[in-house]
Amino acid sequence: MGKAGKAGGMKSAVTICLVPEAKQGPFVFHEGLEGGCLAAAELGFDGVEIFPESAEAFPSEAIDRLLADCSLSLAAVGTGGGWIKHKLHLCHADPAIRQRARDFIAKLIDVAGERGAPVIVGSMQGTLAGNVSREMALDWLAESLALLGQRACRHGQVILYEPLNRYETNLFNQQAAAAAFCDIRGLDHVRLLCDLFHMNIEEAHVSQALVAVGSRIGHVHWADSNRCAVGLGHTDTRPVIAALRSIGYEGFLSAEVFPLPNGIQAAHKSIESLRECAGF
C-alpha cells in the first residue's frame, strides 16, 4: 500500500482477463497473466483484479509467484466466467443451475480468500426471466449471498455485489436499492462494488449516490462514461474522489475498461487519471 501516498488509504488496481470468450469485454489486459502483472507493476499499480475461467483453471502458482515478484496485491477475483462459459447464475429458474452457480462462486471464494482477496458477484447475479417473480429471485439472491458471504467471512473477506446497468440485469441497477436490500436481508458480509460506468447510466447523481451508501462500499470500478479509461469520456471524477474521501473509503479503485486504443495505453491513462484525480 506504500505507493498510495496522497490517495490516503485508497489503492489502485487494473483488470486482467484470463477468459478467451471475454476478449471483447471491458478488461484492460487480455494477453496473459504474466504480461498483465509486469505491465501493472511497471506502471505503478498497487494491485491486479483477475477474471479467471474458474477456480479449477485459476493459475495459483503463477499468480503467487508474479504477485510476489511484482509486489502487487490481488485486489479482487471476478466470477463472471461462470456466466460467460456455462450460463450459470444465481437467479435461474432451474434449482440445479442455481446450485452450480453457487458452487462455482464458492470455489472462487476459496482461491481468492487464500490470497487475501474478495470475489465479485456481477453478471453471476443473473436477471429476471421467464416465470420467475422478482420476489422469488430476490429470495434466491439473498440466500446465496448470505451463504457465500459466510464462506468469504471464514477467509476474513466479504463478497463484492455489483449493481449493473439495466441492459445487464433487472435485479438492482442503483447502489441505494442494493444497499437497502443488503440491510433488510442482513447481508453482513456483502459490500457494494460501485462501477462508475454503470453508475453513470443509472444514478441521478454519482457522487451523492456514493456518499449515500458510504460504508457499504467495498470496491470501485474506475471507468469513464464510455467505459474507456478515465479521461477518455465525460465523467467528472473529481467529485467522485471527494465523495470517496468524505466517507473514508480505503479500498481499491480498479480500472475495468475497454483496452482502447490498446491495453497498455488504457492502463497508462488509468493510472495517470488516478494520479491526477486522486493523488496516487
Ligand code: LER
Ligand atoms: C459487468 O458489466 C461488470 O461491470 C463486471 O464487473 C461484472 O462482473
Ligand code: MN
Ligand atoms: Mn464492473
